[in-house]
Amino acid sequence: MKLRDIFKISKGTRVILTITLTVTALAVAFAFFYYRSVNNSEDPRIIKARELLAEYDRISGDTRSLEVFPLLDSAFAIFRALPDYRSSFETGVIYNNKCSGLLMMALYDSTISGHEKNALLDLSLKYCDSSISVYREWIREWEDLSDAEINNRIRNQMLRKDPAFIGYSYEKLVSGRIKNINNAKIEMPRRLSVSLSNKGIIYRHMMKVDSALLCYEQALALWKENRPAKSNMSVLMNGDPIKPGLIESLFPPDKNKK
Numbered sequence: 001m002k003l004r005d006i007f008k009i010s011k012g013t014r015v016i017l018t019i020t021l022t023v024t025a026l027a028v029a030f031a032f033f034y035y036r037s038v039n040n041s042e043d044p045r046i047i048k049a050r051e052l053l054a055e056y057d058r059i060s061g062d063t064r065s066l067e068v069f070p071l072l073d074s075a076f077a078i079f080r081a082l083p084d085y086r087s088s089f090e091t092g093v094i095y096n097n098k099c100s101g102l103l104m105m106a107l108y109d110s111t112i113s114g115h116e117k118n119a120l121l122d123l124s125l126k127y128c129d130s131s132i133s134v135y136r137e138w139i140r141e142w143e144d145l146s147d148a149e150i151n152n153r154i155r156n157q158m159l160r161k162d163p164a165f166i167g168y169s170y171e172k173l174v175s176g177r178i179k180n181i182n183n184a185k186i187e188m189p190r191r192l193s194v195s196l197s198n199k200g201i202i203y204r205h206m207m208k209v210d211s212a213l214l215c216y217e218q219a220l221a222l223w224k225e226n227r228p229a230k231s232n233m234s235v236l237m238n239g240d241p242i243k244p245g246l247i248e249s250l251f252p253p254d255k256n257k258k
Contacts (some may be wrong), residue, residue: 041176045164046085049078053090056132063109064249065101072097084157087141089184089191092134096195103198107205121202128199135192142181143188150178201232209236243257 036204042050052075060068076094079085105112106120145153160170200215213236219229231242 013060039174041169041179043158043173043177044168045082046078046090049075049090051099053093054118059085061100061104063105065104069098069101084154087134087137089135089138089188092131092138095127095131095158096148096191096198098196098213099124099131099202100196103202104126109203118206121206123203125199125206128195128238131195131201132192135188135195136155138184139188139192143185147178147182154178156180189222189228193219193226197221197226197229197232200229204236210212212236 009180054073056071056075072094076091077181079091079094085091102120102124105116106124113121142150151174154174158165158174158177160168165173169233196219198214198217203209203212203215213233216229216233216236219226220233227242234240234242
């Protein structure tokens with residue numbers, strides 16, 4: 001058998017390969033133009049801040065979260081430096097991330113003393129209250145605005161002549177910001193619910209049972225699928241912790257549904 005016979009491809013195989021390569025090329029092209037469009041509609045002033053938040057989410061989640069707080073601090077500085085983002089919901093996300101990181105240390109770091117645990121709980125509560133304040137203020141500011149009103153407000157804040165927008169389509173940036181705000185409207189009840197359940201957990205470990213129950217009730221009123229709130233409320237009522245069932249583990253509830 002000759003070498004060329006080993007690599008001989010039948011007509012049917014060639015057709016399949018051609019179709020496969022064509023579909024792959026179209027998928028790559030679609031992804032390229034789609035993500036380029038998404039990137040072109042992202043406010044260039046805060047792209048770095050979003051990258052920092054994504055990096056924090058990727059590497060946080062244990063008792064060492066405090067070590068990567070500088071990522072949150074850097075992102076916070078970017079948002080706070082921009083007048084139209086100074087009270088954005090993203091600052092509330094940063095406050096809540098810090099609350100969660102400190103709370104995890106207080107509850108699960110076996111190397112700290114009782115005094116250190118109480119100090120961490122106190123600091124976590126301060127960040128939690130800050131996140132709740134930011135979210136509620138954001139809701140008051142944006143929740144009832146129509147698309148036209150949001151559009152007008154954004155154009156008054158994001159000035160077309162801003163040097164940061166050179167090389168970008170101003171109209172795409174405005175449309176992207178409107179889309180982000182409308183998505184945030186949907187997501188905000190869940191975010192506020194998470195902060196309230198964190199506050200309930202803090203109060204629970206401070207032995208403030210009534211305050212904890214109130215927080216859990218408020219959290220569940222905003223987002224009924226908040227399992228930590230359900231579970232902690234059950235424990236406070238002398239019940240068992242609520243663990244996710246098989247279906248919930250495989251198919252988590254849609255976070256965009258209230």
